[in-house]
Amino acid sequence: MSTFFEALQQKFGAQVQSMSAEREQEVYLHVGDPDIRALVEYLRNEFQARLVTVFAEDRRSAEGVFFNYYVLEGKGDPRYLIVRAPVRADHPEFPSLSAQLPAVNWQEREIQDWFGLKAAGHPNPRRVALHDNWPDVHPLRKDFPLETLLPPFEGERHIYRPALGEGVFQVPVGPVHAGTIEPGHFNFAVAGEPILYLQLRMFYTHKGTEKLFEKLPIPKAVFLAESISGDSSFSHGTAFCQAIERVAQMEVPLRARIMRTILLELERICNHVADIGAIATDVGFVIANAHASRLKEMLASLNEQLTGNRLLRGMVCVGGVRRGWDAVQLVSLRAAIDAFASEFQDLIALIDSSESTRDRLELTGVLRPEKARDLGIVGVAGRASGMDLDVRRDHPYAAYGRYSFRVPVYQIGDVSHRMQVRVDEVNESLGILRSAAEESLHGEFCTQVPPISADRCALSAVEGWRGEIIHWIRTGPDNHLERCKINDPSLNNWPALVEAVQGNIIADFPVINKSFNLSYSGTDR
């Protein structure tokens, strides 16, 4: 590590100030200037580093400045490198990376909206996280109280890029959609049936989640983490608890880590099987969805049997899990895994037997690997387009180090392959579940939480069923948090949808959208 730092110093001089290993998987690099474009370029070229996320923090009262944090991950390196760059309070501006790294487009604009720090040189600096009709406020600044009452809403003022030409139309859809889904606005420019391009507007469900984390005592904040995205309750809950456990330097008992692994995998297969059914529905194969949703219901009942809640809520806690499992529960778990596995094979055989379904899915909504790389696409969508990433393998947590599993990666990037990634992952998860359910689950399932000291930071990552979930926290006094940054994979992946729909017919939009199945709430927070 020291040679790495020396090399950086030689190349960048006084810009790199110091480096500190907060813990094994987390290295902080402190730089003196907000312009880190050359540094990030160097890290990406020399170490094949990937920029995981970018976020800001208001440290004016403690350190007199704002900070931007750039989380990077090197290929095959289990550590995260977190570059911390100051942004002056009297000159709240930092050079934008978006021109060279389109992946941070929305994240930098989020910093502009929430902290009032200008991303100078951003190719599209318009508001993203606060809608255009909001007053000029920056809610994540420390001097902005959570309960601030803002003047009433005054109608839409967002201007979409016009689409011109003979026979070109714009089709606005949402935020209220035809089905039971979350709200967001899609503006299609179409020439006849094919889509020329799609403009997105999200953040309809923005409800002040990151700010609210600064208000709640830590044990209660676990429930807020479970409400970031309801279909990923356990993954977000676990990511949050892990962050606290890292700050408190707690050892989570093996029994709890195995139980968490089981529940994380149940959440994955539950959502994957639902998505497989929903993709079939969107091309008119409704009977496949009837079976898929029956299988999902099987798992929801199992979830309830194991945790008291169909969405696995109220189970994870700081230090482990809140309840152990008795012999009856373990028998149900093993029986359900076997029953599900055989039913799942039947479901996939049923879908494979329908040629018209395959025809609709193949080469529909293609996201090419080079685009996926530029846009920083993660999770299921990333793996279907050549992004060989999986937090479970690359940064093991819970009990994943104990089980072997394969990470499916394809290069085609169409709806069919996003579905295939899900099918493969369900099969891999069943393998993990079988091994984990055979382990002897004895001993403590939760350890006592020591007093949590203030002003400590930690990063935690979990491979949710959609992809990489990141939580970064700074603790405050009295069992509260100073800052909680949440990165749901949905935020990274929306630009992939924009890319994938181009040239497809508008009637295929629902199935393309479903093949990504991103969380609006996870994006908007």
Add this chain to the structure above:
Amino acid sequence: MFKIIQKTIRTGIVTKAYPAELAHISEHFRGRPSNDSREVTVDYGLCVFCGLCAEASSDKAVRITQEFELATKNRRNLVLTAEYTLNADRTHRQLGTVRRGSGSVETDAKIVGQKARETIHKVLGRSLAIREVDAGSCNGCEVEIVALNNPIHDIERFGIQFAASPRHADMLLVTGPVTRNMELALLKTYRAMPEPKVVVAVGACGISGGIFGENYASLGGVDKVLPVDVYIPGCPPRPQALIHGILLAVGRLGEKLYHERGR
């Protein structure tokens, strides 16, 4: 004379700031005799059913049940205040009276509106089209609402369907705290629905704002924006609880007011 002034100055201010500050009272002082009871209030319209209350009360003052049919037409019915008598060590001895209510008082206009809607329920009774709007939820409620269409819960056996357009809908089923960014879309959807229409608020967030409450981005519960006919508690409500609440809203099932064991 000088000594008197000197004495006064040396003594300084002795007046206590009560009631601005608390009165300093000896622990041996005998004040109001207490009947050793304690009141506990639970608001099912805010509850996320995490079960921590039952874990915290080692003497079983609160216990978790398997009951879930909590939907009600009256927000006040969701607030329960229980009075307990206490043992000498302040643990709970016996459950005394249980009261429903408190919280905001219904206005006359709202009660009249509710009566009008009750006649409407007779019209809508058999067949019903629902328009669902997520006004800011975490999508947990959506997961369970979607499950109403699966072969296990199959809400179509009641003649109930989900409609794509508000113009075809009789019922507006709303989840989530109403965010600032969704307020207008929710209002427009409601206005697009033909009369007669009913509104059902789903989940802790839909009822009260839930864990998100009211803040710069969240307006709180659905009834901050629209007149709500039925509230369905849960985080999220399980599919059967949703079915119960939907059937209650159209008068096909009654309210289930669980009675606590009283004195």
